[in-house]
Amino acid sequence: MKKIIVTGGSGFIGSNLVNYLIRKSYFVINVDKLTYSSNKLSTKIRKKKNYKLIRADINNKKKLTNIIKKYKPKAIFNLAAETHVDRSIDEPKNFIHTNVNGTFNLLETLRFLKKRKIAPKLIHVSTDEVYGDIQIGKRTDEKHKYEPSSPYSASKASADHLINSYVRTYGIKAIISNCCNNYGPYQFPEKLIPKMISNILNGKNLPIYAKGMNSREWINVEDHCEALFTLYLKGKNGESYNVGSGYNLRNIDLVKKILKIFKLMNLKISSKSKIKFVKDRPGHDFRYALNINKMVKKLKWKPKIHFEEGLRQTILWYLNNKKFLKKISKKNYENRMGLEI
Ligand code: NAD
Ligand code: TYD
Numbered sequence: 639m640k641k642i643i644v645t646g647g648s649g650f651i652g653s654n655l656v657n658y659l660i661r662k663s664y665f666v667i668n669v670d671k672l673t674y675s676s677n678k679l680s681t682k683i684r685k686k687k688n689y690k691l692i693r694a695d696i697n698n699k700k701k702l703t704n705i706i707k708k709y710k711p712k713a714i715f716n717l718a719a720e721t722h723v724d725r726s727i728d729e730p731k732n733f734i735h736t737n738v739n740g741t742f743n744l745l746e747t748l749r750f751l752k753k754r755k756i757a758p759k760l761i762h763v764s765t766d767e768v769y770g771d772i773q774i775g776k777r778t779d780e781k782h783k784y785e786p787s788s789p790y791s792a793s794k795a796s797a798d799h800l801i802n803s804y805v806r807t808y809g810i811k812a813i814i815s816n817c818c819n820n821y822g823p824y825q826f827p828e829k830l831i832p833k834m835i836s837n838i839l840n841g842k843n844l845p846i847y848a849k850g851m852n853s854r855e856w857i858n859v860e861d862h863c864e865a866l867f868t869l870y871l872k873g874k875n876g877e878s879y880n881v882g883s884g885y886n887l888r889n890i891d892l893v894k895k896i897l898k899i900f901k902l903m904n905l906k907i908s909s910k911s912k913i914k915f916v917k918d919r920p921g922h923d924f925r926y927a928l929n930i931n932k933m934v935k936k937l938k939w940k941p942k943i944h945f946e947e948g949l950r951q952t953i954l955w956y957l958n959n960k961k962f963l964k965k966i967s968k969k970n971y972e973n974r975m976g977l978e979i
Contacts, residue, residue, distance in 0.1 A: 639688060641665045641709045642870075643758070645696050645744070646717035648676035650825040651763065651859055655715060658863040660688055667709050669702070670718065671695045671736075674969050675826040679962055696740040702747045706758065713870050715761045716744060719794075722828050723767075724976030726790035727920060737793035738800070745804045752810060759811035761870050764798050766818045766855065766882065766926045767791035774853075777929040780816070780878045787921045798878070805876040813873040815866060817881040818928055821948065822859030823955045827963060828971040830854075830889065831949075834896050835956045836963050841908030844897075845974070848918035850890025853925040857883040858943035858952075868939040882928035883941045899950050905957070919976055 642659055646652040647668030659666050665688040670676055672693055694701045696718045706714075718740060720726065720733045744760070751757040769778045770785030784799075786792040804810040819830075827836040834844050865881040873879060887895070893913060900907050933939045956963060 639663065639665045641667065641711040643667045643669055643705065643709065643711045643714040644717060645669045645714065646719060648672055648678065648691070649717060649721070650675070650822075651820055651862060652717040653677065653824040654822060654859045655717065655863045655866060656689065658860070658867065662867065664688070666690070667692060667705065667711065669694050669696065669705060673720075674971075675721065675828075677824055677826075677962065677966065679965060696736065697743050699743050699747050702744065703750065706747065706751055707756065710756060711758045713759050713761055714744070715763065715866060715870070716741065717763045719763075721790070722975070723788045723790045724828070724919060726788055726793070727976035728978055730789035730793075733789050733793040737790075738796045741797035742800055745800060745810060748810050749804065749808050752808065757810065759813070759870075759875070760801070761866055761873070762797065762801055762812060762814045763866065764814050764816045764878075765791065765794050766816050766880070766928050767923065768795040768798060768816060769926070771923045772925050772927045774925060777927045778880070779929040780880055780932055787923050802876070811875050813869050813875065814878040815869055815881045816878055816928070817862055817865070818855035818857050818883065818926060820857055820859045820862050822952055823959070824962065826971065827966060828975075830892070831896070831952065832956065834893050835953055838896070838900055838907055838911045839956070839960070839963065841910045843910060843912055843914040844893055845914050845916040846889055846893060847916060847922060849915060850893065850913075851888055851924075852922060853886045853888045853927070855882050855884070855886050855927050856892075856945055857881065857941055858945075858948040861941040861943050864942075865933060865939050868933075868937050872937050879933050879937070880928040880930050881933060882930045883945070884928075884930065885945050886925070886927055887945075895946070895949065896953065899953055903950075903953070916974070917977060
């Protein structure tokens with residue numbers, strides 16, 4: 639059985655990727671520090687023979703080296719990260735620790751193991767946020783300059799630069815994906831879509847930053863997993879690939895869509911669950927939008943899931959998995975973050 643390491647496999651995208659790879663008959667080793675955004679629920683149900691969870695920080699070189707030596711995986715998908723922009727405004731240090739130093743440590747481990755000819759290739763998951771604000775009407779290709787705005791996106795940009803330097807200088811095998819906003823099961827409800835669903839289910843108001851005119855490109859997490867698997871199979875070493883859907887929505891329109899789906903499904907909406915315009919996020923990027931021609935033309939990948947249907951399925955998932963939200967509600971995420979200047 640082929641083995642793959644997924645770091646951050648107990649987080650949102652990681653959980654979905656672990657499930658995806660197990661369905662593809664891989665043995666998956668999940669290396670996760672189990673921070674606040676991880677969920678044990680998704681790993682507990684996987685008492686399968688072809689899955690192993692190892693609690694570890696990607697900054698722990700000794701542990702990473704031993705895991706790679708023991709399992710000899712074909713690849714490492716790196717999804718271990720601090721991921722919430724608002725948190726990065728309050729506590730940037732954690733973002734440097736994991737996203738910059740953690741990636742650096744992973745690269746150093748691979749550099750050491752390359753000399754022993756046992757270094758697996760790295761599929762590193764980055765973001766469209768490294769490109770910064772994109773004007774209406776434009777879409778960024780992979781050659782676009784990096785102009786990160788938040789400590790989160792700056793930490794992700796730093797990691798991408800480090801990876802590219804290790805490919806060029808040391809011959810490390812690595813591919814980067816720059817993906818747009820994901821939605822789907824197991825997402826921690828500090829992020830826009832699960833937060834709005836959770837607030838409607840709990841009869842709370844729906845806070846929208848500024849007037850909700852900011853726009854994001856949305857991809858279903860399942861499409862993202864398929865893109866990552868495509869990169870593992872067919873991606874060219876040392877290259878970056880944009881992974882997106884081409885589907886942009888302003889935040890206000892997205893929240894209205896969620897409310898509409900609740901109504902169409904005859905689900906109860908409390909009179910308290912109304913849109914509330916709140917103070918804007920400092921440094922808030924207005925729009926992200928990717929040009930995905932490289933993935934489509936060179937690797938023959940394209941997203942399959944229609945946004946409205948994916949959103950409906952996502953709402954249904956949270957409804958049918960109230961245990962997930964209940965468990966997570968014990969963790970501190972409900973207070974507004976990221977206003978500190
Ligand atoms: P998440 O916050 O849901 O999960 C992150 C996981 O990483 C958690 O399980 C956490 O415990 C683990 N982790 C954190 N620090 C760690 C460390 N030092 N060592 C080991 N594990 C650690 O995040 P997500 O939304 O699943 O994002 C995964 C990756 O995808 C990140 O690199 C993120 O930047 C990128 N990304 C996310 C999106 C999105 O919309 N969610 C879009 C583009 C790119
Ligand atoms: P978020 O899910 O934090 O992802 P990112 O900032 O990484 O794109 O936010 C998505 C958009 O939604 C962003 O423009 C900020 C906005 N937003 C709100 O308006 N209200 C909220 O409560 C949250 C969490 C986000």
